[in-house]
Amino acid sequence: MDITIRTATPDDLSEIGRVDGASFGAQYSEQELSETFEGVDLERFFVACDGDAIAGIAGDYPFTMTVPGGSLEVPGVTWVSVAPTYRRRGILRQMMEFQLHGYAERGVPVAILTASEGAIYRRFGYGAATSIRKTVVDRRRAVLSRPADPGEVRLAKPAEARAVLPALHERWRAQVPGAVSRNDSWWDHLFRDREYQRGGMSGKFYLLHDEGYVAYRVKADWGSSAPNHTCWITDYAPVTPRAHAALWQVLLGMDLFGVIETYQIPVDDPLPFLITDYRQVQTTAVNDGIWLRPIDVAAMLSSRTYGVEIDAVVEVTDPMFGDARYQLRGGPDGATCQRTEASIDVSLTADALGSVYLGGNRARTLAAAGAIHADDDATLDRFDRALLADRAPSHGTAF
Numbered sequence: 001m002d003i004t005i006r007t008a009t010p011d012d013l014s015e016i017g018r019v020d021g022a023s024f025g026a027q028y029s030e031q032e033l034s035e036t037f038e039g040v041d042l043e044r045f046f047v048a049c050d051g052d053a054i055a056g057i058a059g060d061y062p063f064t065m066t067v068p069g070g071s072l073e074v075p076g077v078t079w080v081s082v083a084p085t086y087r088r089r090g091i092l093r094q095m096m097e098f099q100l101h102g103y104a105e106r107g108v109p110v111a112i113l114t115a116s117e118g119a120i121y122r123r124f125g126y127g128a129a130t131s132i133r134k135t136v137v138d139r140r141r142a143v144l145s146r147p148a149d150p151g152e153v154r155l156a157k158p159a160e161a162r163a164v165l166p167a168l169h170e171r172w173r174a175q176v177p178g179a180v181s182r183n184d185s186w187w188d189h190l191f192r193d194r195e196y197q198r199g200g201m202s203g204k205f206y207l208l209h210d211e212g213y214v215a216y217r218v219k220a221d222w223g224s225s226a227p228n229h230t231c232w233i234t235d236y237a238p239v240t241p242r243a244h245a246a247l248w249q250v251l252l253g254m255d256l257f258g259v260i261e262t263y264q265i266p267v268d269d270p271l272p273f274l275i276t277d278y279r280q281v282q283t284t285a286v287n288d289g290i291w292l293r294p295i296d297v298a299a300m301l302s303s304r305t306y307g308v309e310i311d312a313v314v315e316v317t318d319p320m321f322g323d324a325r326y327q328l329r330g331g332p333d334g335a336t337c338q339r340t341e342a343s344i345d346v347s348l349t350a351d352a353l354g355s356v357y358l359g360g361n362r363a364r365t366l367a368a369a370g371a372i373h374a375d376d377d378a379t380l381d382r383f384d385r386a387l388l389a390d391r392a393p394s395h396g397t398a399f
Helices: 010-024 030-036 091-105 158-175 184-192 241-251 297-301 350-356 363-368 377-387
Strands: 003-007 045-050 053-067 070-082 110-114 131-138 154-156 205-209 212-219 229-238 257-262 281-288 290-294 310-317 324-331 334-339 346-349 372-374
Touching: 003 091, 010 030, 010 045, 010 053, 010 070, 030 184, 045 091, 053 091, 053 110, 053 158, 070 091, 091 110, 154 158, 158 184, 158 205, 158 212, 158 229, 205 241, 212 241, 229 241, 290 350, 297 324, 297 334, 310 350, 310 377, 346 350, 346 377, 350 363, 363 372, 363 377, 372 377
Parallel strands: 070 110, 229 257, 310 346
Antiparallel strands: 003 045, 045 053, 053 070, 110 290, 131 257, 131 281, 154 205, 205 212, 212 229, 310 324, 324 334, 346 372
């Protein structure tokens, strides 16, 4: 078997949908494929071929990602799949290495992805950098301890929401490490709100505040004696505490609903501390969110700020791109980072650097797991505190 990799073309879309669907247990209609790839640059996608047969697919979307104190232009790796009849033949590795070496040649600092399975991407140097949780709120028992003004929130029509949500989301994104941007094509796709996008629930409703918004669907349940609908939040971007409280005042006042569920609420959201009974905000699952792959280490480390002043030589061990040492000097006002041959203060694997880069995981935790080593406890402590961010990272956009 001789696998070749080439850039995808529009003529490949039908087969891309068939192969990816077979991998993930989905069947894409022509409309769904056409609309999903509308505005997508197919030059960013490639296919692995066995002769004329497509055996694997991978691509990326261009994002701006917030990092502590700044932002980075990053590729969001997506649509990665191998046909069921080509598994266990090294095709995924071939595609991942092809993609990552291409990023390195173009000077890309980091790549990100979200994973269908947790055991796949660490072997390619990706580290789990953020967490995503499922939150379930008992709507009938959750009450704000200090009532907010629901009059500040309006139920917006889709046309009004389409006009104002992008700017509000961008304000939210700028505050949250790991959050990624959405271009106009992305927003157009979200607002099509086709049946195939609904997962058996209603179309979207939009709660709009001047400083934030919530979009949700309804899973209707009229029950045998009383209604018990589910409010499923699909998008969540409160920019200020005032908007956050007002939006939740409306959500918790929807009398026909029993529960509010979502994967969108960040792990450090203040809601449990705003209601009278902390226990009514339940986390029912926690999984990995963004996985981050360091590529140009000097560029990525100099692109963020640090919680405390740090001056350390950091060695990154990387089987794909080679081990290297970097002199990192940084603090709350910025940072510089460059290659060096000086003595090592901290050493870590590429995937460990990906895991701690956004501040979502503690360097001390990874040190306890054997993925980070420091000369002494004081050096590890400073490295740990320097990497912390003001907020828990959250990507906010499924890709």
